[in-house]
Amino acid sequence: MPEFNYKDELSKIPFDPGVYRYFDETGEVIYVGKAKSLRNRVSSYFLKSNQHDRKTKRLVSQIRRIEYTIVHTEWDALLLENQLIKQFQPKFNILLKDDKTYPFICITDERFPRVYVTRELDKKRGTFYGPFANLRSMHTLLDMFKSLYTIRSCHLHLSKENVEAGKFKVCLEYHIGNCKGPCEGFQDEADYNVEIEQIHHMLKGNLTLPQQYFKEKMLSAAEQMAFEQAHSWKTKIEHLSNFQSKATVINPKIGNVDVLTIVSDEESAYLNFMKITEGYMIATQTFEVKKKLDETDEDLLAMMIVEMREKYGTAAKELITNLKPDLEMKLDLIIPQIGDKKKLLDMSMKNVMYFRREKAERREVENSASSSKKDRVLIKLKADLQLKALPRHIECFDNSNIQGTNPVASMVCFKEGKASKKDYRHFNIKTVIGPNDFASMNEIVGRRYLRLIAENEQLPDLIVIDGGKGQLSAACDALKDLGIYGQVPIIGIAKRLEEIYFPEDSLPLYIDKRSESLKLIQQIRDEAHRFAITFHRDKRSKGSLVSELEGVEGVGKVTATKLLKHFGSVRAIRESSLETLTPLIGLDRAKKVRYYFDKMAHQD
Structure with missing residues (x-):
């Protein structure tokens, strides 16, 4: 050559x-x-x-x-x-392929436009918004459009000639109120386009105009004494407000800004992009870029700025990032140090760091084909929960408080992914009067780790609390009182097992229901529940026996407990002789016990 x-x-x-x-x-x-x-x-x-x-x-x-x-x-x-x-598509370049795996929302360029989801980006059809990396947020938007507007869902060609010729008939959507029947000319084109225009604004992140429109309509209807219509417009305002309260609001004063952060290792770069419009997070995506020629982070960031802005159709004049490429750009690149923009940068960096760690853990799992199943599950659990170390030692707490009686709790221990029954512990609730799950959880977690600290024992790699945010918060307070909060990862599991809560985070984590790591957490939770219920049942049964013996004249709780501890059951006491009872409780009490059971037998 x-x-x-x-x-x-x-x-x-x-x-x-x-x-x-x-x-x-x-x-x-x-x-x-x-x-x-x-x-x-x-x-x-x-x-x-x-x-x-x-x-x-x-x-x-x-x-x-x-x-x-x-x-x-x-x-x-x-x-x-x-x-x-x-x-x-050169073989030595990072390949910037048009991503068609994520869906878009399209508003068609036709008479009486349609709004639909597609993965085919053909801009001749209409205006496209997206792509939506988060499908849940996309469907939330579509559901909101359906509740606010009456947009047709059919594919009919509603030209003026076809409608005037009466070629179409209204369908079920018209009869149930989801469409106003433009196919038969029941809805004016201008009226329809007002709603379409508002959907455009909402997909661009501008909710102010739709809110103002609904408010004006509501007030106008009220002035004309059309109270049913006014209530309908008010309901739409409430729908919009409800969506607005759930949307990720950064700060309206920030306006329109993009965020793009990057971290990398020898093989790949990891980036997080956020599109902020009028203070709302409109789109976000975290992704990996495989390196080809040991490219610098600055070069990769510059390439991805162009790619992501084109992909998400953004025209923001400002971009928040964690480093600046050494080249002139037609937008302001800033690395904020304080304020809301710094919080945006931190949020993006948190996403990209978690993503990088997850990828590393996944590769670790893939590369350890020879590792045992238990290690594989622990590695997956570590990745799912973003832990710093493998959770080889897990402790799970559960309260048992059936019908408000005999409040007890349990702690089960799993080591190397398997139950370590010798380390299980039962707790009688001492400081809490009556059923109070939060206070009980605070007590038992505090008692458990106070003892471990006092005995200089190793703390677990993960603490699991059977309960939602309330129980988790109570357990965290106990760790704070002991000065070990933050040293041990702690999570709470809500009643639905797929919901996992972290301290000081109102949003739960959802792990794939088929995941081995979720099955391990479920197994630990079920075992803690079983252990607590068993202890509760035993205690309640013992309590009823003590109560029965306390019915004997001259026998109190101390004597009844002593007898049960020695004989094991009321039946064994009933069958015992006076000579056997006397050394334990004295002749006088022994005679009373024998008289009680002899009398009971005679009555039977």
Whole structure:
């Protein structure tokens, strides 16, 4: 294979900003790059070969031709680079494929437009919003549109001629009130388009205009004494307010801003993008980019700024990030240090760091095919709960308070993914009077770890509380009182097992119901519940026996407990002799006990 004579080529390349393309001997584009100075950048591939890694040396060895395009600015170079990578898909570039795996919401460009979900991005059909990486948020939007507006769901061609000719008949959607029947001319086109325009605004993140429209309609109806209509408009305002309260609100004063953060390792870069419009988080996506030539974080970030802004159709003039590429851009890049923008940056960094850790854990699981099932489950649990260490020692607490009687609690222990029954513990509630799950949980967690600390025992890797936010908060208070809050991860499991709560976080984590890690948590929770119920039943049974013996004249709780402890049951006491009872409780009490049971037998 003949070597490429790069020296003649380099002398022809200008120092202007631009985009360069490398071709191999077959004429295929194998790499596209941008540069502030084309000659300096291209020369570095050939003149500093001893500084390159193995992948870059392999690229240089395959170059047989160079082409370049001069542009006005570095930003223009970045845009052109993005387009050419998508066009040629060079094997040494990070491939920026158009992502069609996420759905979009399309509002069609037809008479009486339709609103529907699609994964095919054909902009000739209408206006597209998305992509929606979070399907739940997308369906929440669609449900809201359905509750607020009467948009048709049919595919009929509602041209003016077809409607006037009476070609169509209203369907069930009209009769149940989901559509106003534009197919038969029952709804005016202008009236329909008002609703479509409001949906456009809402998908752009602007809720102010729809709110104002509904308010004006409500007041107008009220003035005309049309109280049913006024109530209908009021209901729509409430629907919108309900959605608004659930939406992720950053700060309306921030306005329109994008957020893009990056962290990386040797193999990949991990990024989180957020689109903030009028203070609302409209879209977010966390993703991985595989490195090809040991690209710097700055270069990758610059490429992804262009890619994500194009993908999500954003025109924000400001972008919050954790580092700044060394090139001029047609938007302000800021690294905030304080305030709401700093909170946005921290939120994005938290997402990207969790994502990176999850990917690493997943690779660890995939690479440890020889590891046992228990290790695999623990590794998965560690990833799902974002723990710093494998949860080899787990302790789970449960209260048993049936019908408000005999309040007790239990703690079960799992080591290496298996029940360690010798470490199980029962607790009689001492400081709480009456049924109070929160106070009881606070007591038993405090007592358990006070003893471990006093005996210099190892704390567990994970604490599980059978209960929701209330029980979890009570347990956290106990750890705070002992000064160990934050040293041991602690979670709460709500009644529905897929809901897992973390301290100081109102939103639960949902683990896939098929996940091995969730099954392990479920097994631990069930075992704690079983152990607590068993103890409660035994205590309640013993309590009833003591109560029965206390019915004997001259026998109190202390004597009854002593007898039960020695004989084990009321039946054994009933069958005992006076000689057997006397050494335990004295002759006088022994005679009374025998008289009581002899009398009972005679009555039977």
